[in-house]
Amino acid sequence: MDTVDQPNEQGSVEYRVDRILEEANTDTRIIVLARQDGGLDTFPIWVGAAEGNAIKLALDAMITPRPMSHDLIKSFAEHLNITIQRVVITDVKSSTYYATVHVVNKGLERTIDSRPSDAIALALRAPCPIYITQDVLKRRSTTNLDAWLAKLESKDIGAPEVQET
């Protein structure tokens, strides 16, 4: 917290939340990020069910009768005049991704350590861009990832993109 921009943020790539997949067996969700510039690369992040739902509510632009936790954070920002500028996925250690949320108030920038799930849930509500550093993009394991995702999606009945109305 309270650190200045890290040099490894140079050359970060902007991503957007493309879709959310349910992994029913393990009660986890997979947040699939896609390049904002239309590039074909996708970047999956595994999160818990509650964290996934917090992201899904924002992605679907659902208004809940009462403010959810990330709505409350946004409300704090609005009350205190804090701008949520961007969120960055900065690191990966033993399969855990690390993120930072960049906030500004009266020209003063602060960087807050966060789980990617909180950062993304907040980014969708702010709204603000989501970046992934080159360092993280290089270090992730991509072996057979697309094939694995394709297999999962064909089985995944609950995912929004295969729902028919």
Added chain:
Amino acid sequence: MITQMHVKGLMFDPYNNAYIVVLRDEEHSDMLPIWVGKSEAGAISMSLENVTPPRPLTHDFMMSFLDAFNAKVISVVITDLSEHTYFSKIHLMYEDSEYTVDARPSDAIALALRSNAPIFANNSVMTKQSSEELEQWLENLKPEDFGKLDS
């Protein structure tokens, strides 16, 4: 009129598959049971048991967010009960001004516990919360029933 409340414990409610946060006043004359979801109960339980998770959970992040600009939680108030839903407010102090923010009680309590801020309840809420059946059920609970939350 408001009364200061303390988090007495967390219980699992198997009938509703939810958790109950039990608030009591100092004289133990009033009690507020507040039903919350599993992840909300988890956030409260982590504070009650002084567990520091390896990565900041949502309410830990919320605290960092407020800390980043030196905003302080001064108190939280359970303000209303309407159609089985409790309403609450978080009172913040920031640069000599006070701000009042609408919140669910689960978020307000999770934040109060992390910032050592007092929790209050409007007396009108206590009056409204007068389901006798429920009170009897709670009265019959033994201290052992206030078990630790497995999450």
